[in-house]
Amino acid sequence: MKDDILFSAREVRSLKPKGFGRKAFKLENISFALPKGYIMGIVGKNGAGKTTFFDYIMDDKKRYSGELLLDGREIHEDHLQTLNQIGFVSEKNEFLNLRTAAQNVQMLSRFYSVFDKDLFESTMESFHVSKNKTVGKMSRGELMKFQLAFAVAHKPKLFLLDEATAGMDPVFRIDFYRLLRELIQDESCSVMLSTHMEEEIEKQLDYVGVLEAGRFVSFGEVQPV
Amino acid sequence: MSLLEKCSLYEAGREICMNSYGNEAFRNRKEREKEERARIRAFDKDLFSYTGQIAWFLAGLFSFILLVLMVIPVQEIARGEGAIRAMCIMMPGWASYFVLLPYVNVTDSMTPRQKNSGTYRKLKYLPVSKKQYRRVRMTYLFRFLWKLALIGVVIQCAVVAADLKSVTVWNVLYAIGILLVYPLFLGWLWLFTS
Numbered sequence: 322m323k324d325d326i327l328f329s330a331r332e333v334r335s336l337k338p339k340g341f342g343r344k345a346f347k348l349e350n351i352s353f354a355l356p357k358g359y360i361m362g363i364v365g366k367n368g369a370g371k372t373t374f375f376d377y378i379m380d381d382k383k384r385y386s387g388e389l390l391l392d393g394r395e396i397h398e399d400h401l402q403t404l405n406q407i408g409f410v411s412e413k414n415e416f417l418n419l420r421t422a423a424q425n426v427q428m429l430s431r432f433y434s435v436f437d438k439d440l441f442e443s444t445m446e447s448f449h450v451s452k453n454k455t456v457g458k459m460s461r462g463e464l465m466k467f468q469l470a471f472a473v474a475h476k477p478k479l480f481l482l483d484e485a486t487a488g489m490d491p492v493f494r495i496d497f498y499r500l501l502r503e504l505i506q507d508e509s510c511s512v513m514l515s516t517h518m519e520e521e522i523e524k525q526l527d528y529v530g531v532l533e534a535g536r537f538v539s540f541g542e543v544q545p546v
Numbered sequence: 547m548s549l550l551e552k553c554s555l556y557e558a559g560r561e562i563c564m565n566s567y568g569n570e571a572f573r574n575r576k577e578r579e580k581e582e583r584a585r586i587r588a589f590d591k592d593l594f595s596y597t598g599q600i601a602w603f604l605a606g607l608f609s610f611i612l613l614v615l616m617v618i619p620v621q622e623i624a625r626g627e628g629a630i631r632a633m634c635i636m637m638p639g640w641a642s643y644f645v646l647l648p649y650v651n652v653t654d655s656m657t658p659r660q661k662n663s664g665t666y667r668k669l670k671y672l673p674v675s676k677k678q679y680r681r682v683r684m685t686y687l688f689r690f691l692w693k694l695a696l697i698g699v700v701i702q703c704a705v706v707a708a709d710l711k712s713v714t715v716w717n718v719l720y721a722i723g724i725l726l727v728y729p730l731f732l733g734w735l736w737l738f739t740s
Contacts, residue, residue: 379671401582404673415668418654428592431585432672457654 326393327511328479329354333387335535339373346535348374348385353530353540358508360501362522362543363515365532371515372411374532375483379409392478405434408472410465411483418457422467425456426474433475441474447500448493462489469497473504480504482514486521498525582678590682593665594648605644609694612637612725616701619710620720634724642729643736645690649683650740664740680737687733695726 335347348370355361363371377383381400389396396403416425422445430436445452448466450459459467465485472480480501486494498521501512516522522529522543530540615634623630651662666679698721703713 401673401675404671409671411671415663415670417652417668428589429669429672431588432669432674434673 325357325508326354327357327391328513329388329390331388331390333377333385333389335377336384336386346370346373348377348535351387351537353528353537355511355513355528357511358505359527360505360512360514360525361528361530362526363513363530363532364517364522365515369532370535371532372413372483373535375409375411375481375515378407378481379404405475406478408469408475408477408480409483410468410472410481410485412461413483416456416467419455421453421455422450422459422470423452426452426471429471430475436475438474440476441470444470444473444500461487462493465489466493469500473500478510480510480512480514482512484515484517486514486516486518494521501525579675579678582675583682586674586679586682589669590649590686593652601644601647605641605690608637608641608644609690612641612694613698613701616698616721616725617705619702619706620716621706621710621714623720638724638729639732641694642687642691642733645687646683646733646736649686650737666740680734683737684730684734687730691726691729695722698722698725 330351330353333351334349338345338347346368351374353361363374365371377385378389378396381397391403391406394403417428420428426436426438426441430438430441442452445467448470450463450466450470454463456464456467466489469482469485486497489497505511514526526543528541529543531538611633615630615637618626618630623634650665652665652668654663666674666676669679699718702717702721706713706717
């Protein structure tokens with residue numbers, strides 16, 4: 322593993338479980354390091370804690386022990402700066418549904434310190450999604466593409482993709498991974514994604530972490546078969 | 547130079563460094579927060595142009611009713627009917643609700659059962675500080691309410707002066723309480739819980 326670590330987690334453990342009693346769920350023993358210029362996958366069954374782990378990165382209200390470091394700095398030390406450096410793509414990602422993609426960009430891009438509108442438009446064109454389409458009328462796949470174009474345009478250091486490929490057709494999925502490879506080519510950023518798909522794990526990921534009931538049971542490089 | 551003098555000189559220099567560094571950090575933070583608020587206000591301007599008109603009309607309507615209520619002196623209300631007192635409790639809540647509504651909620655679909663989402667939910671994963679988001683909204687409410695309170699105080703005092711011939715501090719406090727403090731508190735409560 323390279324020394325140039327972009328994102329690392331060290332013994333992350335939830336301080337407040339989600340739910341009560343026997344159904345209480347918490348993250349435990351999450352430790353890994355993701356170098357710059359690589360794609361890491363988090364895999365696990367439904368309910369294993371993949372989305373919850375992403376919530377711990379994106380939501381500054383979540384309390385944990387241990388360390389989550391982005392580019393050597395604790396992510397909640399200056400959470401706004403952290404959010405500036407993360408491109409998040411998720412089903413939960415909320416946009417203004419009654420507005421077009423272009424209107425969403427016009428309204429929301431101002432919150433980022435950097436946002437390249439030309440890059441957004443060219444990425445949308447390459448995805449064959451109209452920027453004038455209303456977000457609420459987009460299919461799941463189109464919405465993911467729009468979100469990815471939005472994330473790419475603010476030039477983050479870390480892309481967090483929560484089940485991003487789930488609604489995509491197999492042809493686009495190949496293009497999607499090609500785009501991710503292009504993004505990380507200059508080793509200025511990395512990608513962390515959650516997925517269920519075995520094929521993706523073997524062919525597309527560099528590192529993989531396996532989550533089981535909120536615990537990281539293994540983490541390592543993907544070995545070519 | 548004695549050791550004592552050296553020490554005091556060192557302490558003084560250290561204090562100056564700490565102060566200038568602290569002031570610099572404080573200034574940077576203030577400037578950053580100011581920029582954040584300017585961005586939120588620009589976002590609100592776009593958001594408001596879309597949903598705000600009906601809410602503003604209703605806010606205006608409830609504020610007008612509140613001003614009409616100011617015609618009744620607080621001394622009369624204390625002795626008078628429960629219905630008026632209930633209106634004095636409800637109306638500021640409605641006025642405050644409709645002033646904030648276009649900024650706190652966004653319509654998500656135009657189906658017959660319209661679905662609304664909190665505006666902050668839309669900004670949750672963006673670099674937007676919730677503290678500044680609330681502060682900007684409280685500023686909108688305050689700007690609306692202080693003018694309303696000023697008119698209310700004038701009406702209440704004028705009516706009391708004409709009717710009862712003596713204006714008490716309670717008349718002023720009543721108008722400020724009903725038209726400024728109480729709706730501000732309700733707005734803050736809504737923003738804090740939403």
